[in-house]
Amino acid sequence: MSSYEVEIISPSKKDELLAELGREVVFERKANIHGACVKLLTDSESFKEEWEDNFKFMNEEIRPHAKIFATSNNGELQVLYEPLSKTCIIRNCDYYGWVKSIALATISDFFEEYHSENRRYSVHGSVVDFEGHAIAIIGPPGTGKSTLTYGLMMNKKFNYISDDWFFTRLFENSVVVYSSEKNSYIRDDVADVWVDFRDQIQRVKLDNKNRGIVDVKNLFNGRIRESSTLKSIILLERNPANIPFKEMDIEEAIQYMKETDYCNPHQLIRDERKYNLRMQFFQEIFSKMEVYLLNTIESPLESLNQINNLIK
Known part of the structure; x- marks a missing residue:
């Protein structure tokens, strides 16, 4: 698209x-x-x-x-x-x-x-809660962030926050993430990957792009959270030349964000001032937590296992 x-x-x-x-x-x-x-x-x-x-x-x-x-x-x-x-x-x-x-x-x-006053920023990515700590998944369109988010939600220890866009607030000793939407605008092909959700997704009214709004409270049996404390970030790529999974340092993560245009095709203003604001935000957020790079060249299940192994 x-x-x-x-x-x-x-x-x-x-x-x-x-x-x-x-x-x-x-x-x-x-x-x-x-x-x-x-x-x-x-x-x-x-x-x-x-x-x-x-x-x-x-x-x-x-x-x-x-x-x-x-x-x-x-x-x-x-x-x-x-x-x-x-x-x-x-x-x-x-x-x-x-x-x-x-x-x-x-x-x-x-x-x-109002970045200097409220320290609130948005991220084009998904985020789930695991036992009180949040895990963010950020990647360019088509690298599988929504697919992996729904895959994680098959585990009843996970709680849904957002699968497309979330907000953050920076504190001195933590980063708190917040949901952006009441329900998810889901693709119908998610059910082809994770059959556990097939029955509910087949009942969703789809638009002309084979997408529709799904009631996440019903889909995930009430496992919904409005906010959580961010623990780690998983960046996504799809590159056959690279290894499937690795930990990143701040410089590597920042370079990744530059090369992927912040993984966000929906930036209304793209000027030097705005880029600097966004870069300062990511530099600070990357300095506060663990950051990993997941290469989704493997199957969705294998990529999901990489995340589950990290949690374990």
């Missing part, structure tokens, strides 16, 4: 576009994303329904910290972002995955602007 380009626009251009889009908006819904209010305005009933299933509810009286305008007209996908008001306009979109990821990217930009 191809990525998209982000066009940064001025406040006056935003006002001009919103005057046009105002006639197209039919549905409005607010979501609570890590305590911040994000408002969706769309002409798509399916986007509205998936948004409601995906994110936690936010009281309508709360003013939004960010706004997402998503229209589903035919044409070439456009993503336009006005940073001052944290307004993102997504035109000609036929895929809810863009809507939810861009919403998370927008509120992540909001938190980045």
